[in-house]
Amino acid sequence: MLRDALALTEQGAKSLRRGAAVCALANVVLMLPVGVFYLVTGEFLAHLEDPATPLPLLAPYLVLIVAVLAVVFATQYWQYHATYSVVYQESARKRIGLAERLRVLPLSFFGKRDLADLTSVVMKDTADQERLFSHTMPQLFGTGASTAIVAVMLLAFDWRLALASLWPVPVAVIVLLATTRLQTAATRKKNAAALVLADGIQEYLESNREVRALNRTDDFLARLNGNVDAFERAKLASELTTGTAVSSTQTLLRLGTVTTILAGTALVAAGQCDLLVFFCFMLVVTRLYDPINLILQSTAELIDMRESLARMRAIEQEPAQVGSVDFAPQGHDIVFDGVSFSYENGEPVLTDVSFTAREGEVTALVGPSGSGKSTAAKLAARFWNVNAGHITVGGVDVAGVDPETLLTDYTEVFQDVVLFNGTVMENIRLGRRAATDEEVLAAARAANCDEFVRKMAQGYDTPIGENGALLSGGERQRISIARAILKDAPIVLLDEATASLDVESESLVQEALSRLLVGKTVLVIAHRMRTVLGADHIVVLADGRVAEEGAPAELLAASGLFARMVSLQGAAADWKL
Ligand SMILES: Nc1ncnc2c1ncn2[C@@H]1O[C@H](COP(=O)(O)OP(=O)(O)OP(=O)(O)O)[C@@H](O)[C@H]1O
Numbered sequence: 001m002l003r004d005a006l007a008l009t010e011q012g013a014k015s016l017r018r019g020a021a022v023c024a025l026a027n028v029v030l031m032l033p034v035g036v037f038y039l040v041t042g043e044f045l046a047h048l049e050d051p052a053t054p055l056p057l058l059a060p061y062l063v064l065i066v067a068v069l070a071v072v073f074a075t076q077y078w079q080y081h082a083t084y085s086v087v088y089q090e091s092a093r094k095r096i097g098l099a100e101r102l103r104v105l106p107l108s109f110f111g112k113r114d115l116a117d118l119t120s121v122v123m124k125d126t127a128d129q130e131r132l133f134s135h136t137m138p139q140l141f142g143t144g145a146s147t148a149i150v151a152v153m154l155l156a157f158d159w160r161l162a163l164a165s166l167w168p169v170p171v172a173v174i175v176l177l178a179t180t181r182l183q184t185a186a187t188r189k190k191n192a193a194a195l196v197l198a199d200g201i202q203e204y205l206e207s208n209r210e211v212r213a214l215n216r217t218d219d220f221l222a223r224l225n226g227n228v229d230a231f232e233r234a235k236l237a238s239e240l241t242t243g244t245a246v247s248s249t250q251t252l253l254r255l256g257t258v259t260t261i262l263a264g265t266a267l268v269a270a271g272q273c274d275l276l277v278f279f280c281f282m283l284v285v286t287r288l289y290d291p292i293n294l295i296l297q298s299t300a301e302l303i304d305m306r307e308s309l310a311r312m313r314a315i316e317q318e319p320a321q322v323g324s325v326d327f328a329p330q331g332h333d334i335v336f337d338g339v340s341f342s343y344e345n346g347e348p349v350l351t352d353v354s355f356t357a358r359e360g361e362v363t364a365l366v367g368p369s370g371s372g373k374s375t376a377a378k379l380a381a382r383f384w385n386v387n388a389g390h391i392t393v394g395g396v397d398v399a400g401v402d403p404e405t406l407l408t409d410y411t412e413v414f415q416d417v418v419l420f421n422g423t424v425m426e427n428i429r430l431g432r433r434a435a436t437d438e439e440v441l442a443a444a445r446a447a448n449c450d451e452f453v454r455k456m457a458q459g460y461d462t463p464i465g466e467n468g469a470l471l472s473g474g475e476r477q478r479i480s481i482a483r484a485i486l487k488d489a490p491i492v493l494l495d496e497a498t499a500s501l502d503v504e505s506e507s508l509v510q511e512a513l514s515r516l517l518v519g520k521t522v523l524v525i526a527h528r529m530r531t532v533l534g535a536d537h538i539v540v541l542a543d544g545r546v547a548e549e550g551a552p553a554e555l556l557a558a559s560g561l562f563a564r565m566v567s568l569q570g571a572a573a574d575w576k577l
Contacts, residue, residue, distance in 0.1 A: 009097065012090035015082070016137060022082040023142020026075040027291055028149050032068045034283045036061070041276055083138040091130035098122050098312065104320040104403075107383045108344060116198040121315060125308035132305050136298040143291040150288055158277055164263035165285040168256035169292065172249040176299065179245040186238035187303045193234040197227040242300040249296055253289045260285050321385070323402040329394020332359045332409065332490040332521040334380050338389035341372075341379060349375050350544045352389070357523045358537070359490070364526035366562070367541035373525045376541070377493045380523055381410045393491070411484040413516075414495040417476045424453050425460040427479055431486030439486060447482035447512040449475070474509055481512045492517060494524040538562065 043056035099122065110118075147169060154162035204211065204220055211220050260281060267273035295302075334357040341350040350372045357363035357380075365373040378384070380391055382398045391398050398406055411431075419427050428440050428449070435443075441460070444450050452475055456462040464470050464479075471479070484492065494513070526532045533552045540548040540555070540562050547561050555562040 009090060009093050011093065012133070015090060016133065016141070019079075019083040019133075019138030020141030020145065022075070022079045023138045024145035024149070025142075026079040027142060027146030029072055029075045030287060031150060031153075031284060032071065033065075034280055034287075036064055036068055037283070038276065038280045039064075041279075045276060079138075084134045088130065088134070090133060091126055094126050094129065094312075095122060098126065098315055101315055101318075101320070104322065105315075105318055106321040106385065107378075109318055112344060114199060116202050117195055117311075118315075120195070120198065121308075121311050125312055128301065128305060128308050129312075132298065132301055136295060136302060139291055140295050140302075143295060147288065147292070150284065154281070154284065158267075158273060158281070160267060161260060161264055161273065161278065161281045165256050165260040165281060165288070167259070168252045169288075172252050172292065172296075175249050175252065176245060176296075179241070180303070183238075183242050183245060183299070183303045184306065186234075186241040187300070187307060190231070190234040190238040191304070191307055193227070193231040197224075197231045200224050200227045239300065242303065246296050246299050250293060253292060256289065257282075257285055321382070321403050323382075323400050323405070325402045325405045327396060327401045327405045327409070329396045329409070331394045333357065333394060334363075334491065334521055334523060335392045336376070336380075336389070337392070339376075339379065339386050339391060340388040341375060341384065341386050343384075348544060350379070350386075350541075353541070353544070353546055354389075355537075355539045355546055355549055357521055359521045360519055361536035362517060362522040362524060362534070363537045363539060364524050364532050364535035365539050365541060366526050366532055367547070371541040372544040373541055374495060377495065377523050377525055380491075381412070381493060382406055409489050410491045410493060411487050411489040411516075412493045412495075413477075413480055413484050413513075414493075417480040419464060419471070419476060419479060421463070421465065423458075423461045423463055424449075424456070424479065427464060428482045428486060431483035432488075435486050440482075443482045443486040446485050446515045447478045448508040449478045449482050449512075452478075474506070477509050478512055481509070481516055485512075485516050489520075491521045492523070494522060496524060496527045 040056055040061055043053075046053045047055050102118070102122075151162065151166050151169075154166065200223065204224060211217055264273065264278035264281060268275055268278050336353050336355050339350055339353045340348065342348045353372075353376060355363070365376055367373055379386055380393075380398070382391075382401065382403050385399055393401075393406075393409070420430070424444075425437070425440055428444055429435055431443065432439070441450070444453060444460070453460055453462070494517075524535065526535065526538075532538060535552060538549060538552055538555055539546055542561070548555060548558070550558070556566065557563075
């Protein structure tokens with residue numbers, strides 16, 4: 001229950017319970033010196049009133065004071081360990097847990113949540129949780145318990161003074177709870193504005209080159225400034241709401257001291273209360289409010305945390321894409337059988353699509369922009385689950401196979417090559433981590449990378465910058481082909497580059513590809529005439545349906561849609577061949 005409510009791991013919930021118990025104990029132990037003071041002063045005053053009563057003995061009290069100080073020190077140290085130290089372990093567990101979760105979530109999830117949002121959950125929300133679970137949550141639960149214990153003790157001692165000092169506590173809690181809704185609404189607005197701002201900054205950094213090329217820097221910066229202003233306004237509003245609630249509660253607590261003084265003075269004057277008891281009450285009251293004040297100072301963070309927890313829980317509760325890790329297909333023919341699919345928005349993208357991509361053949365998907373070619377290729381690798389029909393590989397339905405296991409049989413060479421900020425060697429080795437240097441070099445040679453890599457300052461050990469920023473388009477593609485050759489998976493999904501490479505670069509890429517594709521099941525999103533006519537099988541998609549399929553010669557001879565489009569290629573501007 002506690003675990004679900006606060007999005008903790010099992011170990012984390014245990015640590016929090018323990019931390020709260022230790023905090024309660026530490027808070028109660030802090031009252032012990034007041035008890036010692038009460039005893040010593042009591043005896044001393046008794047001696048003043050009646051000199052026949054002996055003075056308090058120094059030695060036992062010294063021992064008691066040292067013992068009390070030792071207990072206070074020990075519980076404070078224990079509290080520190082039980083809250084601060086263990087919470088960092090929980091935070092590490094939480095981050096790893098979230099990252100693991102993201103690894104098994106379907107890609108559809110990433111369409112719903114943007115990158116800045118997810119980064120903020122893994123980095124900021126876990127850090128917020130870490131701070132709160134070390135500084136506030138154990139104290140919050142612990143203070144609840146210790147205040148109850150101290151309240152019972154005070155009531156037993158003098159119920160009138162106890163009521164005069166304790167009344168602000170429930171009233172403060174009521175005021176805080178009553179204003180929670182307002183505070184939550186303001187916090188939500190602030191978080192939404194922060195996300196828009198983070199998104200804007202990320203977009204600007206990512207598209208900096210395009211923005212400059214289009215001379216739109218001023219517009220972009222003006223929009224960013226607007227986002228900063230909106231965030232500032234939302235943050236001010238949120239702080240004002242929380243600040244007002246917290247200050248009024250703190251004032252209420254101060255009123256508690258005032259009412260204790262008034263009640264105490266009246267009772268002492270009427271001879272109904274001992275001056276010493278009154279004095280001790282004053283000492284306890286100030287300490288009683290201290291931990292509550294501490295929690296009040298964290299109200300904004302507590303409210304923020306509710307939002308953070310909801311976002312973490314959303315990731316943890318999102319259904320993962322799971323399946324069997326025993327994947328033993330008979331060959332690698334890919335069969336689409338009555339496949340229909342739509343993205344989150346529900347618009348049909350593929351409707352009743354059936355075709356077979358055979359092992360050892362190149363199957364080309366062609367069709368107008370937006371006809372569903374890329375979607376079909378990605379569905380073959382279970383990037384998403386189909387809504388109807390089946391996709392099988394070697395007779396095994398991909399919907400039942402663990403995505404990571406399935407992808408060991410796939411290589412993707414997509415247009416948007418993703419390279420990492422490492423050396424050329426490291427980037428190629430991503431194809432197969434266990435590959436030896438010789439195997440990496442052989443793959444690089446087969447992918448026509450060797451010549452340009454050797455010209456680089458440090459050869460294969462040259463860092464290639466973030467996302468390969470230091471490489472040309474053709475070079476990036478050849479690196480990704482080298483990776484694919486190294487992986488040597490039986491199925492290749494290929495999204496042919498539309499980016500215009502120069503003739504030499506294009507022929508180097510084609511040559512590298514032809515080495516990669518031999519004997520594989522190749523599903524290619526075709527854009528070039530040469531590939532289309534060189535394919536073994538063509539599937540023509542139009543509006544998400546199979547309009548025609550067959551060998552290139554058959555389709556040309558049939559004088560159907562494909563043949564018409566080929567002959568009208570120049571005029572049919574929206575066709576990508
Ligand atoms: N992640 C997504 N979420 C929602 N809709 C999408 C997504 N990806 C693609 N679509 C939509 O699905 C339809 C098919 O897109 P797809 O990229 O599969 O077509 P395509 O034939 O490969 O196009 P192109 O040749 O332009 O790359 C389009 O209408 C597109 O807007």
